[in-house]
Amino acid sequence: MEEILKIEHLKKSFDDLTILEDINLSVKKGEVLVVVGPSGCGKSTLLRCINGLEDIQEGKVILEGNIINPLVDRKSKYREKIGMVFQSYDLFPHKSILENVMLAPLKVQKRKKDEVKKEAEQLLDRVGLLSKVSNYPRQLSGGQKQRVAIVRALIMHPEILLFDEVTAALDPEMVREVLDVILNLAKQQRTMLIVTHEMAFAKAIADRVIFLDGGSIVEDSDPTSFFTAPKTDRARKFLNTFEFEKVH
Amino acid sequence: MGFDVLLKGKNMLRLLEGLGVAMKISLVSVVISIFLGIIVGMLMSQKKPLINVVTRIYLEIVRIMPQLVLLFIVFFGFTKLTGKNISAELSSIIVFSFWGTAEMADLVRGSLLSIPMIQYESSKALGFSRLQTYIYIIIPQVARRLLPLSINLITRMIKTTSLIMMIGIVEVLKTGQQIIEANRKTSPGAAFGIFATIFLLYFLACWPISCLSKYLEKRWEN
Numbered sequence: 013m014e015e016i017l018k019i020e021h022l023k024k025s026f027d028d029l030t031i032l033e034d035i036n037l038s039v040k041k042g043e044v045l046v047v048v049g050p051s052g053c054g055k056s057t058l059l060r061c062i063n064g065l066e067d068i069q070e071g072k073v074i075l076e077g078n079i080i081n082p083l084v085d086r087k088s089k090y091r092e093k094i095g096m097v098f099q100s101y102d103l104f105p106h107k108s109i110l111e112n113v114m115l116a117p118l119k120v121q122k123r124k125k126d127e128v129k130k131e132a133e134q135l136l137d138r139v140g141l142l143s144k145v146s147n148y149p150r151q152l153s154g155g156q157k158q159r160v161a162i163v164r165a166l167i168m169h170p171e172i173l174l175f176d177e178v179t180a181a182l183d184p185e186m187v188r189e190v191l192d193v194i195l196n197l198a199k200q201q202r203t204m205l206i207v208t209h210e211m212a213f214a215k216a217i218a219d220r221v222i223f224l225d226g227g228s229i230v231e232d233s234d235p236t237s238f239f240t241a242p243k244t245d246r247a248r249k250f251l252n253t254f255e256f257e258k259v260h
Numbered sequence: 261m262g263f264d265v266l267l268k269g270k271n272m273l274r275l276l277e278g279l280g281v282a283m284k285i286s287l288v289s290v291v292i293s294i295f296l297g298i299i300v301g302m303l304m305s306q307k308k309p310l311i312n313v314v315t316r317i318y319l320e321i322v323r324i325m326p327q328l329v330l331l332f333i334v335f336f337g338f339t340k341l342t343g344k345n346i347s348a349e350l351s352s353i354i355v356f357s358f359w360g361t362a363e364m365a366d367l368v369r370g371s372l373l374s375i376p377m378i379q380y381e382s383s384k385a386l387g388f389s390r391l392q393t394y395i396y397i398i399i400p401q402v403a404r405r406l407l408p409l410s411i412n413l414i415t416r417m418i419k420t421t422s423l424i425m426m427i428g429i430v431e432v433l434k435t436g437q438q439i440i441e442a443n444r445k446t447s448p449g450a451a452f453g454i455f456a457t458i459f460l461l462y463f464l465a466c467w468p469i470s471c472l473s474k475y476l477e478k479r480w481e482n
């Protein structure tokens with residue numbers, strides 16, 4: 013299958029501190045990659061390097077055959093081809109839900125208002141939020157806000173979607189509604205890179221699991237082998253932190 | 261009570277003219293303060309060391325010096341230094357703008373820094389350019405925080421204009437005193453009525469502005 017994203021020898025450091033070292037990754041169209049690893053291992057940084065929120069010290073990020081390192085190509089319009097949803101709620105508080113979704117396609121892509129509005133309403137309907145179009149972010153629950161954030165990314169027609177622990181800040185009862193939306197995206201053959209701590213979800217959605225530890229990719233395998241027979245001790249130890257021993 | 265004195269001759273008109281002088285000086289100063297304050301505040305939010313030191317000193321001077329002292333320094337000091345006269349009105353505008361710019365800059369800096377980093381980042385991630393990010397996302401949010409605060413600054417300026425009579429400007433309070441002096445013989449109790457009227461005039465000038473600020477705050481709650 014066609015390769016969409018390729019990362020070659022990526023190195024990222026903050027001053028003297030190296031966070032990511034020699035990262036190599038290739039993502040095919042329609043593939044769902046789940047990135048797991050202990051807190052602080054550089055998962056967020058990796059996603060941020062991919063869509064240019066961080067500059068990189070070495071290596072290349074290649075999207076559809078074009079190098080998109082922010083250093084090479086600062087004004088890259090490729091950024092709109094990469095959709096990203098963050099852990100913290102990041103809707104624009106002064107805009108209604110509909111305006112939040114419509115702003116980027118109107119101003120960045122300069123698309124026609126009627127067409128954008130129609131698509132925005134369709135997408136919001138699909139995540140069950142059509143009734144909220146004229147509400148403001150503060151009137152929504154955390155789960156609803158994250159669903160809007162997903163729609164706001166989708167309406168740009170991105171080639172690849174990046175999710176950075178989008179349910180980590182949610183109350184437990186709202187996690188499901190957001191994960192269901194992402195599961196649906198997988199059914200539509202969307203290309204996605206998902207950072208998550210929800211292991212059951214990871215197992216269900218992943219085509220490949222990337223285990224990141226100490227700033228490099230330690231394992232890159234299919235979900236069944238990763239979750240049942242991890243190759244490395246580090247991965248085994250990491251997975252153990254999600255298990256509980258029986259008390260009695 | 262002294263209200264009758266107000267109806268004598270042009271007394272009421274004179275008081276209103278006095279208020280007009282005060283309003284004019286504060287409005288001109290506010291416009292200058294907002295304009296310069298936005299520029300200085302944006303510079304301050306850049307967190308550059310040199311700019312930081314300079315603006316900190318500036319802010320501290322404004323905070324420590326009573327406005328009256330600043331007025332005297334500018335009005336009398338300028339003449340001493342250059343031998344040229346500077347009008348009292350211009351002196352007041354300089355001092356009020358000097359003060360207002362500092363306050364405004366601090367408000368702008370605070371509002372800019374209160375916008376979470378994630379607002380910039382998600383805008384960038386959606387493909388907005390830097391300019392677009394400011395136009396559509398950052399400035400509207402900053403303005404919402406800033407406007408009620410800067411309106412508050414306007415009312416404080418109008419109130420503080422009562423100081424400018426100390427350098428000879430005949431504003432509303434000074435006019436009141438003149439009227440009381442002139443009528444000391446005929447109606448010795450006029451002071452109460454005059455000051456009550458002045459109170460009312462200040463209130464009428466500032467109240468609608470306060471209301472506007474409350475209204476905007478409510479409207480922009482989100």
Ligand SMILES: Nc1ncnc2c1ncn2[C@@H]1O[C@H](COP(=O)(O)OP(=O)(O)O)[C@@H](O)[C@H]1O
Pocket residue numbers: 026031049050051052053054055056057058
């Ligand atoms: N702007 C930054 N400056 C310095 N260090 C940072 C910065 N951002 C992240 N880090 C460090 O990089 C490491 C990886 O962070 P992150 O990518 O957020 O980890 P994860 O998402 O896997 O929890 C952490 O040790 C963090 O402290």
Ligand SMILES: [Mg+2]
Pocket residue numbers: 055056057176177
């Ligand atoms: Mg993270």
